[in-house]
Amino acid sequence: MDVDQRTCRTNTEEEEKAHFKRILNALQAYKNDSMTRLSRTRHHFSQLPAHQHALLTQLAYPSQLDRLAELIDQNHQVITEMIADAASMFLNVDPDPELVPRGKSSQVSTRPEDIEKIHSTLKQFARDWSQEGAKERQQAYMPIIEELQEAFPEKRGVKILVPGAGLGRLAFDIAQAGFDCQGNEFSLFMLFASNFVLNKCRTVECYTIYPWIHNFTNNMSMQDMGQAVSFPDVNPNEIPDEVNFSMTAGDFLDVYSDPEYRESQDCVATCFFLDCANNILDFIELIHKILKPGGRWINLGPLLYHFSDIPGEFSIEPSYDIVKGAIQSSGFEFLKEKTGVKANYTQNVQSMLQYEYRCVFFHCQKTAK
């Protein structure tokens, strides 16, 4: 799979390199940061009164914490392989010595939001590329793929774009089904991970990670925390020869504003993506612009509005009825619409706390505005 090497619209080359270094540092610091969090619990355990300390020891609490430390190390080894050739992966430059992983973390402390994103990336491997993720893919990807197959029975040469492609499974499944498919992703965490799966994993279940070890709450047993997840569940190289499948790196609004993309797509498929916008109207307008006349837009997802409470970030948060009105006013006709479509997102099914989205699914057609 090719990775296109576009840059983010608002960043200079210098800023982009700094961002790249920050993410790489965060990934290199994974083991250290995870052990620091575990140490907090171990330290509090050590401070318990003697009789409580003895009781929890007898109940194997400290040995379960030791087991978590081993699993952190196993995740660390997979992450290390994932970023082994990071320096030359996306930048249009020779490997920069500053960017070559040094096998140890830098002195810079990792931002909490980056630690969170590493945990999300681990869970995303499970969602997109493991047997354990099959249920979630059935909920969120199958309705889109079935709709595509109904709308475009010819498949061959039909161009589908998947913005917010994450680890690339929806785009891969669309290509597997015989469509030309391009995924687009902005997050470097996701890009490192999708590059790893799509270009480095040559056999089924060649890696094992432990995505739930960072969740210290709502566990029925500590074995549940340590569930192993192997990936990929399919060989990512098995794409039909005649199919074009690619990924682009960069901000959707930046990459696809390029005139070459105007009226270029038969269909845009968005899945848990629309609410990643600072301004959802910009997404709606750009999707309209890049579709061919009569082109289709298929969407499934909630309206979480990721920037809703992030200081310094632009955010508008219209409810679905207003979003629907804006889509219609922007030159789309609704062909199909379902509300209350149940879908989980990187849910640990063993947890005592379950999240479930009631998504909107719709299929629109581009009309004259």
Add this chain to the structure above:
Amino acid sequence: MDVDQRTCRTNTEEEEKAHFKRILNALQAYKNDSMTRLSRTRHHFSQLPAHQHALLTQLAYPSQLDRLAELIDQNHQVITEMIADAASMFLNVDPDPELVPRGKSSQVSTRPEDIEKIHSTLKQFARDWSQEGAKERQQAYMPIIEELQEAFPEKRGVKILVPGAGLGRLAFDIAQAGFDCQGNEFSLFMLFASNFVLNKCRTVECYTIYPWIHNFTNNMSMQDMGQAVSFPDVNPNEIPDEVNFSMTAGDFLDVYSDPEYRESQDCVATCFFLDCANNILDFIELIHKILKPGGRWINLGPLLYHFSDIPGEFSIEPSYDIVKGAIQSSGFEFLKEKTGVKANYTQNVQSMLQYEYRCVFFHCQKTAK
């Protein structure tokens, strides 16, 4: 209903007064803080390009934001009534001029966690004291009340303690069923609110609030955000004459460590409470201590461990299998146990994001240790 006036174990009178003032200030600042959050969205709306601004205006986005401002004001009026006699409510002192609400917020900025707790308190009114909360009470309170009725068919004079009583509905329902019941609560937000419902609401549905207006995400329509909830759904004064019903204010570990409570209770009923502990073993030990020989402990809840990632707070997070072992080792025999008991907690049923707990329900009996 009487409110006992104990103080928190770790605080001096001075610290306690400062804490009281902080919470009162936060409640007085509710309108101002809520309007500030709304202004953020309004400001971003005003910055949209002209054609997008016109489109959202046509779709009634700004008028829906104006409606939210009105509903903030209505919540503010209920909160103002709630804290009207706050100064003399819990402290063993004459009304302190410093503590008398001045009808306007102070210059001190409200802590984000206190803003969050005010939102939780509004939702708690819906959970505990509205028709809309009936489903959640059916899920979480009914199994406990039914178990109590089976274990203590005589009811009269049987003493039940409910730690973490919140807005007091479970304790009230237990007293309604004919048991003597004492609720205990630490949070001043909850204490202001429970005092308001239990001692100031004389008729059914005499107040109306809008608990969901602070959730800007995952809304199907902005009308959903503005759902009205009236309370109380029952008259809180209708308790059988022969029943003793009271609330104590203060930290469970502090209040009930007092020797007068040793072997004083026939039953402790904990509901979404056990995981509020910094050290869950302390809770288990104290529950054992205050129960009469052969006394019962009935519990329903998850293991969210509220202090798990709060900087500076002590926290251990054993999974349920270890907690169960600790309960057994501490001198309890399990009479009944169910896992995977589904329960929502202050869930907006209209939201595109639903949370559901898979709780543990158990009924234990105190044995010799």
